[in-house]
Structure formats: structure tokens, C-alpha cells
Amino acid sequence: xxxxxxxxxxxxxxRSNPHVHVAAGGSAYDNTREVLSQINLAAxxxxxxxxxxxxxxxxxxxxxxxxxxxxxxxxxxxVFLEAEASVAVGxxxxxxxxTMEAFEATGIASVARERNCxxxxxxxxxxxxxxVEDGVAIQSLEVCPEVVEYDVVVSIPVMxxxxxxxxxxxxxxxxxCLWRRTKVDLHMLPQIEDMDDKTLNIAIxxxxxxxxxxxxxxxxxxGMEGMGPSAGQAKKLDLVxxxxxxxxxxxxACSLMGLNAEDVPHLRICAExxxxxxxxxxxxxxxxxxxxxxxxxxxxxxxxxIQFPGITLLDxxxxxxxxxTVLMLLKRHRKQVLDSFPGQENVxxxxxxxxxxxxxxxxxxxxxxxxxxxxxxxxxxxxPVATQIxxxxxESNPExxxxxxxx
Numbered sequence: 001x002x003x004x005x006x007x008x009x010x011x012x013x014x015r016s017n018p019h020v021h022v023a024a025g026g027s028a029y030d031n032t033r034e035v036l037s038q039i040n041l042a043a044x045x046x047x048x049x050x051x052x053x054x055x056x057x058x059x060x061x062x063x064x065x066x067x068x069x070x071x072x073x074x075x076x077x078x079v080f081l082e083a084e085a086s087v088a089v090g091x092x093x094x095x096x097x098x099t100m101e102a103f104e105a106t107g108i109a110s111v112a113r114e115r116n117c118x119x120x121x122x123x124x125x126x127x128x129x130x131x132v133e134d135g136v137a138i139q140s141l142e143v144c145p146e147v148v149e150y151d152v153v154v155s156i157p158v159m160x161x162x163x164x165x166x167x168x169x170x171x172x173x174x175x176x177c178l179w180r181r182t183k184v185d186l187h188m189l190p191q192i193e194d195m196d197d198k199t200l201n202i203a204i205x206x207x208x209x210x211x212x213x214x215x216x217x218x219x220x221x222x223g224m225e226g227m228g229p230s231a232g233q234a235k236k237l238d239l240v241x242x243x244x245x246x247x248x249x250x251x252x253a254c255s256l257m258g259l260n261a262e263d264v265p266h267l268r269i270c271a272e273x274x275x276x277x278x279x280x281x282x283x284x285x286x287x288x289x290x291x292x293x294x295x296x297x298x299x300x301x302x303x304x305x306i307q308f309p310g311i312t313l314l315d316x317x318x319x320x321x322x323x324x325t326v327l328m329l330l331k332r333h334r335k336q337v338l339d340s341f342p343g344q345e346n347v348x349x350x351x352x353x354x355x356x357x358x359x360x361x362x363x364x365x366x367x368x369x370x371x372x373x374x375x376x377x378x379x380x381x382x383x384p385v386a387t388q389i390x391x392x393x394x395e396s397n398p399e400x401x402x403x404x405x406x407x
Contacts, residue, residue, distance in 0.1 A: 057094045
């Protein structure tokens with residue numbers, strides 16, 4: 001089944017020259033109401049069921065730049081309720097995170113309760129199998145059922161850079177509608193022969209052919225630059241971007257971040273396939289002086305290992321959850337990691353499932369490295385948390401017993 005065919009958009013816009021709206025300088029709540037006031041919602045959503053999909057997949061606060069500001073969600077709930085729609089907020093978080101705990105931590109649960117708005121754990125029910133007829137990297141998806149049941153799906157991501165996909169905005173946020181651990185599958189696909197783009201980016205483009213929001217609201221209140229989506233630096237912007245074409249909304253957000261959408265592989269592939277518009281010259285952006293809000297983001301580093309003296313990080317086809325865990329571990333506890341490997345001037349850490357081999361004595365982190373567990377220290381998990389890694393390596397003595405395995 002195809003979601004875009006099941007639920008055609010109730011909104012109207014110029015597909016060749018879509019509209020995108022930007023509001024800056026006000027509160028998160030006021031900016032969101034301002035951009036949504038530019039879109040004729042009342043006529044389109046009255047009596048319809050609206051699903052809001054924020055980025056609430058991790059235990060974090062809005063000030064961190066990791067998760068959607070609850071006041072952006074609050075404003076969206078209010079606007080849709082005023083338009084006489086029924087509204088719910090749903091999420092399917094990363095592996096190891098419980099949905100309702102994430103909603104509480106982000107502050108979204110509080111604003112939803114104040115408005116009697118249901119919160120949905122989209123992993124609770126069995127998924128819907130969706131065929132991707134034009135897929136290049138993937139041919140089907142396991143989708144959370146609410147996504148195909150609701151009349152209108154609204155993507156509400158945070159404005160962030162991403163270590164694998166350059167940015168994560170409205171289009172990629174829909175990956176959080178994939179059921180449970182099937183999200184990880186998109187990171188584990190083999191490289192496609194005769195194609196230069198990472199398979200992950202091709203798969204995201206494939207996904208967006210059937211899993212596309214009807215409306216996108218990008219939270220730029222506090223974004224994240226550098227090692228996003230969760231190990232970077234918070235960047236306060238106090239702006240919100242919204243529109244009906246998610247590709248155009250992402251393109252404007254990219255420009256506000258000092259980036260070109262054409263340099264974001266999954267957006268470029270989508271535009272080449274005709275899914276939407278990313279050419280800024282074709283997008284009608286309101287207000288005219290939106291360029292004044294541009295604040296360039298620090299891009300993800302090309303070589304992660306240079307950030308950590310004494311550490312060699314081998315990353316082959318890892319997912320962002322595992323990568324972020326290891327990066328946070330090294331940012332906060334590098335000395336403790338080094339101290340756990342006495343006598344070694346350099347500690348090698350491996351993540352991801354793409355390694356043909358790893359050096360003897362390597363710290364192998366995550367289930368994807370299990371095939372190399374006999375080479376050194378293996379810490380199981382998808383991914384293991386930083387405290388678990390520290391506890392496990394402190395209990396081992398890699399210098400004396402390089403074959404130690406910790407399950």
C-alpha cells in the first residue's frame with residue numbers, strides 16, 4: 001500500500017513554485033503560530049485526524065538542540081484544534097528509548113496533557129507493510145500504523161546537521177515513522193554497484209517516495225551543529241520554518257544553515273526524481289528579507305578520529321545511534337577509556353558492521369561488531385550505553401588478555 005495514494009494532501013499549493021514561511025525573533029510558540037497563520041489550515045483539516053511527528057526519539061531537552069521544542073508542538077496542537085481537527089502526537093524512538101519516557105523528558109508530554117492531546121507510542125502495535133515500488137535501495141518498509149491511519153501527517157523536526165546525511169530535517173524526520181528497529185536497517189544496506197551516493201541516502205529518498213509529510217514545521221529555536229544528530233553543539237536561532245512541500249522547506253532550512261540543498265544527497269536525489277523542489281530560485285519564501293536570518297552551521301567533521309587524541313575510531317556502516325553513543329563517550333570520558341587500556345599509546349575502537357577485519361586488541365562496540373569479538377574487547381548492545389561501556393572495559397584487562405569478550 002502507498003501512503004501518498006491513500007491519503008492525498010488536503011492542502012493546495014503551487015507545486016512548481018511552492019511557498020515556504022519563516023518566522024524569527026519571537027518565542028518558539030509565537031514563531032510557530034506565525035508561520036502556520038500563513039497557511040490555510042482551517043478549510044483543509046476541519047474534521048480530519050492530524051498526527052504530529054516531532055523529533056522526540058531520545059532522552060533530551062529542547063535546550064540541547066537534540067529534540068523538538070515543546071512550545072513548537074504546543075502551538076501546532078493549538079492551531080489544529082482551533083481549526084477543528086482532532087490531534088495526536090506520535091513517536092517511534094531510537095532503539096533502547098521508551099517513547100513515553102522520551103515524551104516526558106522532552107517536555108512534550110506536559111504540553112500535550114495541558115491540551116488533552118493524546119500521546120502515541122507508535123511502536124506499540126504491529127506495523128503496516130508498505131511497498132516501495134520505485135525503490136532503488138529498498139523495496140518495502142515496515143511503517144508505524146498511525147502514519148497510514150491519520151488523514152494528515154505533520155513532520156516537526158529540529159534544525160540539525162547529521163554525520164551521515166549532512167542534515168536531518170523534515171524529510172529525514174519521517175524515518176522516525178519506521179517501526180521499531182527497522183529504522184536501523186536503512187543504515188545496514190550494502191553499497192549499490194555503480195552508484196556513488198551512500199546507500200543510506202538512496203534509501204531515505206526511496207522512503208520519501210511513500211512516506212512524505214503533508215505539512216512540515218522545522219524547529220529552529222535551538223538547533224544543533226557539528227556532530228549531529230545528538231553529539232554536536234546546540235545553536236540558538238529562535239526561528240521556525242514551515243510549508244507544504246517538505247523538500248522546499250528543507251531547502252530553505254539548509255540555506256538558513258548556510259548550506260545548499262543540492263549538497264545534501266537525499267534531497268538532491270529526491271529532486272532529481274521529481275518528488276519536490278529544492279531550487280531556491282523556484283521557492284516563494286516569506287518574508288522577503290528571510291536571508292537576514294541566515295546563521296551558518298558548523299558541518300560534521302570529515303575525520304572523527306582527529307577529535308580524540310590517543311583514539312582511533314574505525315567506523316564502517318554504523319548507525320547514528322551507535323556513533324553518537326561512542327562520540328559522547330569519548331567527549332566526556334576519553335581519559336577513562338585510555339586508562340582502561342594501560343600500556344597502549346593508542347586505543348582502537350570499532351563500530352558498524354562493515355569491517356572486514358579489525359586490529360588485535362580493538363574495543364568492538366555494538367552488536368554489529370560481534371563477528372570480531374575475539375580480536376579484543378566486545379561490548380554488546382544496539383548500542384550499549386556509555387556507562388555500560390565504561391563498566392565493562394574497567395572490568396577487563398585488555399593488555400593481559402586481548403581475547404576477552406564481554407557480552
